[in-house]
Amino acid sequence: MFLLLPKFQARSIELCPTCTLTSLQEAIQIANPGDEIIIQAGLYNESNIIVDKKLKIRGVGMPIFDAQLEGEIMTVTADSVHIEGLEFRNAGRSHIKDLAAVRIQRRDYFTISNNRFINSFFGIYIENGKHGLIEGNVLTGKAINEMSAGNAIHCWYAEDLVIRHNICRHHRDGIYLEFVNNSVISDNLSEHNIRYGLHFMFSNDDSYTCNVFSNNGAGVAVMFSKRIQMLENRFEYNWGRAAYGLLLKEIYDAEIQYNIFQHNTIGILLEGSTRLNYKYNVFKRNGWAVQMSGGCLDNVFTQNNFLTNTLDLVVNSRVNNNTFDGNFWSEYTGYDLDKDGQGDVPHRPVKLYSYVLTQSPESIVLLRSFFIDLLNFSEKVSPVFTPENVLDNQPLIQAII
Numbered sequence: 001m002f003l004l005l006p007k008f009q010a011r012s013i014e015l016c017p018t019c020t021l022t023s024l025q026e027a028i029q030i031a032n033p034g035d036e037i038i039i040q041a042g043l044y045n046e047s048n049i050i051v052d053k054k055l056k057i058r059g060v061g062m063p064i065f066d067a068q069l070e071g072e073i074m075t076v077t078a079d080s081v082h083i084e085g086l087e088f089r090n091a092g093r094s095h096i097k098d099l100a101a102v103r104i105q106r107r108d109y110f111t112i113s114n115n116r117f118i119n120s121f122f123g124i125y126i127e128n129g130k131h132g133l134i135e136g137n138v139l140t141g142k143a144i145n146e147m148s149a150g151n152a153i154h155c156w157y158a159e160d161l162v163i164r165h166n167i168c169r170h171h172r173d174g175i176y177l178e179f180v181n182n183s184v185i186s187d188n189l190s191e192h193n194i195r196y197g198l199h200f201m202f203s204n205d206d207s208y209t210c211n212v213f214s215n216n217g218a219g220v221a222v223m224f225s226k227r228i229q230m231l232e233n234r235f236e237y238n239w240g241r242a243a244y245g246l247l248l249k250e251i252y253d254a255e256i257q258y259n260i261f262q263h264n265t266i267g268i269l270l271e272g273s274t275r276l277n278y279k280y281n282v283f284k285r286n287g288w289a290v291q292m293s294g295g296c297l298d299n300v301f302t303q304n305n306f307l308t309n310t311l312d313l314v315v316n317s318r319v320n321n322n323t324f325d326g327n328f329w330s331e332y333t334g335y336d337l338d339k340d341g342q343g344d345v346p347h348r349p350v351k352l353y354s355y356v357l358t359q360s361p362e363s364i365v366l367l368r369s370f371f372i373d374l375l376n377f378s379e380k381v382s383p384v385f386t387p388e389n390v391l392d393n394q395p396l397i398q399a400i401i
Contacts, residue, residue, distance in 0.1 A: 016040035024057070024065070025049050033078075039063045039086065047092075049074045051081050059085035062116065067091050067101075075103045082111040091120040098150060100125035104132065112137065122150035123171070128157040135164050141171040143194050151176040152193070155183075164188065173199045174216070181205050191215050197238075200225050208233065219245040219264065228254045238264045245286070248273045255279075261286060267309070270296045279303050280400065288314055292322070302326040305399045306349070313349040315390050324349065328396040336397045347395040 013027050013035055021027055024046055027037045033054040041061030048071045051057070055078070066089040067073045073088050081104075088101035100122035104110050107129055114136040117123040123139040126132060134153060143149030152168035153175045155161060161183040167190075168174030174190030177183070178201040185208035190197035197213030200206070200222040207229035213219035219235040222228055228251060235245030244266035248254070254276045261267035262284040270276075272295035282305045283289035289309040290301075299322040306312045306329045313324070326342075334343035 010034040010036065012036045012038055014038050014040065017042035017044070028053065028055065031055055047071045047073050051076045052078050054078055054080040056082040057084070057086070058082070059087075059115075062087050064089055069093060072099050072103055073101045075105055076107055076110060077105050079107050080109045081107070082113075083115065084111070084113045085115065087116040087118065088120065088123075089118045091122075093121045093148075095147075098122055098125060098154070100150070100154070103127060104129045108132070111135075116140075117152070120150070122154050123152045123168075124154070126153075126155040126158050126161070129155075129161075130159045132158070132160075133162045134166060135162070136166065138167045139171065140167075140169045143170050143172055146172050146194055149194060151199075152190075155180045159183065162186075168193065168197075173197075174213075175199070177201065177203045177206070179203060183207075184209075186210050188212075189214075193217065196221050200228065204228075207231065212236070213238070213245070216243075218243050218247060221247040221249070222251050222254075223247070223249040224251070226252045226254075230254065230256045230259060232258045234260045234262075235264060235267070236260070236262045240265060244269045244291075247271075248276065251276070256281065260284070261289065266291050269293075270299070272296065274298055276300075281305070283307065283309055283312070285309065287311070290314070292316065292320075297321055299323075303400055304328070306330060307399065311351060313390070315350050320390070322390075324390065324392045325394045326396065327392055328399045329392065330399075332392075332395045332397075334395065341397055343395040343397060347392040348390070349392060350390050 013031055015021050015027050028051055036056040039059045041063050043064045045066050047067035064087045065073050069090050069092050071092045073091050091101040092099045101117050101120040103125045105127050108131045110132045112124055112134050117139040119142050124134060139152035149172040151173040152171040155177050157179045159181050164186045166188045169192050171193050172195050174193045174197045176199045180203040183206045188211045191214040193216045195217045197216040198220040202224050204226045209231040212234045215237045219238045238245055245261045245264040246268045249271045251273045252275055257279045260282045265287045267283045267286040267289045270292045275298045278301045280303050284307040286309045289306050289312045291314040293316045301324045304327045308330050329347050332347045334345040337344055
């Protein structure tokens, strides 16, 4: 004899400022797992909400949850929670705790989509979560300096995340990933953040594609990571004393293709990075297009466009086995007598002036002077200080379209 257990049908619970039910926490307490809580437009001065059941929480007309700078707004402690269409305002601030507007705490299969986050310390904080979607959110902070600001989207110890179509502004970092693997970051706009638009630390097998990193302290930093795909991104207007479009530090086996680096102090800064492939990228009107320090091995630059940068390449080590063949350099002055599309004489992209500038930054005042032109020409004719083996043996005559 079989015992038939009753099936529970998911129901909808409505919440509004003038309804009998006006508190989201109360709605969560009376809900069954799998229910949907529908929140009508209005202002809810509620914080420290705990979502401890599998629920869909959906706003209609963008209802506002204002924590009035007191604690976190929402903490999720259950799997399979969906949060959509809400505005979170004024989450608390602390120099001791990383307070967030929405925190996922050791839970999986979550969705945070089409929400607004205004004046949060941390916007979305993923603490040890897997299989999550963060999509279509707008996160706007009021960061003044690094010490008093958090990150718009902060992910720590996570896997299989999809972070896409978000807008991150005025935080410390737009998107921060630490120990995050097998994840995709795509089609985001990260701008006007104090430190980085995107910050990777100890994260492997991830990709970021079709993002825009503009007007940040620096565009993107990828550190101590392996097998990262960096495709079709734009790094632009990241200006400052130590600003760059992309910092690569101690990373291995990455693909950097179809990106645009324009109007950055430094397009790419490499430190101790190995087996990276750079292809079909555009470096345009940067101060330094590529700056490479020691410990960079087996990097391949090919089919890239270097267009009107102040300095195309700076290499701070004479010993390297990186290759730079088959690129277009707008400063190449060679010729192509056999009309095969490649220059008949190699191009030396490292100028003596770059070496002088590295040793003495004050020499920047001599930029564009006749003396510097003469200095670079003499080194080009008879290389003494610049790395002799850093050259493009097959420079392209026309830019790659």
